[in-house]
Amino acid sequence: MxxxxxxxxxVSAMSGSFTAAAEELGTTQPTVSELVRKLEVETGLALFVRGGRRLKLTPAGEELLPWAQRTVDAADGGTSALQALRGITGGTVSIGVLRNAAYYFLPELIDRFRREHPGVRLRAVGxxxxEVAAGVRSGDLEAGLVVLPIDDEGLEVSPLMRDEVLWVGRAEAARGRPMTIEEVAATEMIVYDAHYGWTDPTRRQLAERAQRAGVRLEPVIEVEAVGPALELVRRGAGETLVSSAVAASPTFPEGLGTVPFDPPLFDTIAVISRAGSTLAPATAELIRVAAEMVRRLGGEL
Structure with missing residues (x-):
């Protein structure tokens, strides 16, 4: 079948004749008749009563009709969905985004893409x-924007830009000089991304730097988001680190100061996709626009 x-x-059942069905399907009457005959042979059941002016369904044909309708509708729906994606006029794009995407480009990206492609639904995850790397690797996400380093097994990684990471403390206690990893280890350190801990890319870089220097990093406070971490710094509970994009945002609290690391520390932002995969046109376009926005922020490699 x-x-x-x-x-x-x-189509034969709906039109009432093989001739009318052939005209609707753009083929010949013998072709339609033969297709139905083969279906009857395969099932061992007659589907039409032949001989009248119009085809009439047998009980077996009546039973098959709704199933045939659902099957054909489902196939046509799938074709339409794929054609919509090819033309970027429909479908859903699921893309992974880095932790602080809102400080870089995310609202602008979503607004611009929706205006240019209003029929496409967006799902920004991460x-x-x-987490984003794991989602792309498993196929739950088509592509993602991440901060390096990540575990890149099974992934294609294309670096886009880098953003300097800064140390944050209260302005009145500002050191006025770059921060060494030994000094970081001696502070009351506040970090975020508590759930992901030292698998977070920025924290991984710090941990590797501390290991090379022979010191240990032991935060006194861990929270999930950068906002609470900065508020705790403002209250004098400790010090933390942020990307330059966060430090430059209008929401960065007053009364805080930043210094670079010694040597400088950078978040490298990259696009990732599964190795050997071909992105759907809508996803590829969203990634292209995102990459354009990221590069426009500066800090190109």
């Missing part, structure tokens, strides 16, 4: 780059 046979049966 093939889709072509079911379509020939369905609390941390480690």
């Amino acid at each position: 093939t889709l072509t046979q079911l379509r020939a049966f369905l 609390q941390n780059s480690a």
